[in-house]
Amino acid sequence: MDTQQSQTHALKTSLPKTYAAVNAQQRPSYIHPSEEEQDKYLKARPGATQQHLEIALQHAQQIQSQKEAEDVILDRILELLELPSSSTADPATPSQEDTMKFKTSLVPFRPTDYDNLILERNFEESCGYTLCPRKHRKQKNGPGGGFQFKYGLKGSGPGGRGRSVEIVPQEQIEKWCSDACAERALFIRVQLSEKPVWERRASDTRGTTILLLEEARQKRLVAPAATSSVSSVLNDLQGMGLGNSDRSRELAMERGDTSLTRPDGRVNVDIRENERGSQHAARAPQMRPEDANGGSIEGYMPRGQREESVDADGDRDMLDQI
């Protein structure tokens, strides 16, 4: 559990010092190979240069961070299965603590991960909405089968007459304990970011601030906030400290412009033109004497031919003359 905790920490922070401190002990050697290992890599590959090594390293780090992120998501799913913390919690007014945990845990999620969470919760017989302690609905007509009619409100039909009817697969209905919970859960789902965590940049704000349905409704009731005055904007700008170089390095880190392993950029890119350009036109192949019998096959001389070429007494050309 301890290592999981520190891993989640590592993902959350973007401050290089904290990051390094947290991960110093547990970083495996293939992330930061020693000089020796690097030399070994280069020796085993005659054509490789330092640049190749760096590219290989960067890809390795990307894959590693992907794996770590997926592990974090899995851990979060397992944690969220335990919510809500009390069996009498009301999904409409969840406790502060559970809400915080739910929201912070969902940050790295993609909608598919969220679907997995719902599936897992259903397997445990609980409602798909994480903050609901009730059991999910069970229809009578057996597992895995059939469709259900779902009637809308009166006046919801075409042209405001009658009621709308939807035909819904049974599994869809059985995910939740009630329609209210379905709405709450799906409201969360649409706020999640489709982008996997390891590709997100600091500018992707989608999915970082998640609102519960109740909160969003509350917000809509309250009048929108007054537009900020010039002085407050100025204060904000000063607060950001744009001139500060430490701060700008942090900013670059958040954007993903730099990485911990290469503070000056991702990989040294050095473009060199190929010296032999297209000035030389390709020449047609010329007939050589050894090609008379078909020549070699990718460097291999067929046996009969080889013998003939050994006794060069004129017999060899007979075939050509006939």
Add this chain to the structure above:
Amino acid sequence: MDGESAYSMEAEREMTRLWRTFRTVYELLADRGYEVSDHELALPLDEFRAKYADPLGYPESSKRVHIANKLFRNNSRTKMKIQARPTETMKMKYTPLPSKANPNPQPDCGTIYVDFCPDASGVGTKQIRAFNHLVDENNFHTGIFITQTPISPSAVRLLSTLPGRICEHFQEQDLLVNITRHELVPKHVLLSPEEKGKLLERYRLKESQLPRIQISDSVARYLGLRRGQVVKIIRKSETAGRYASYRWVI
């Protein structure tokens, strides 16, 4: 009376299916190189039924409590657990070549444990966690978890999180027939590290130059192949009699 015979026919069918799966598991273990007795390989249906079926002849009576006395509730799948140890030849195949850093390498294989999941539906992280715990606690090298239904995506991920141990998953229906016994499936033979080295030397290849086979390939899964191993595939050929090709597992 009529209804009763219908029930017993259903019981018969389910029991036969489970028996076939059970036998395929033994064949799989034998093909991978574990110690399996001849008797286990050719376990007759009657004996299997006598050992695992409930008094009504069902593989699991929990589904049918409405016709059965609740006292009979037992589940044959919970009783079906298999352990097997690797044979010497298998150990040899799984021993890496000695290197400077590791002059006497140990074989990378050990006792295997096969568990049948009794839950008829909804197999998720809960069951996998219990299985992982069991494998870890008893210090098994490899674990195979067999379920009746597909398991959830997070469960699949969770299965591979046990460090230093290998956990695999099969569905019962995938093991109903032994795919490697089909006439269109050629023979796959795992090469030992030594044989692999010889092959590469003979053809002057790097391993990355070999043709490849995915680790998720059905036969690769059946044989429990691991990344970096090489299998020899022996096909029948009309012109050459037998034709061998090699695949690098990725």
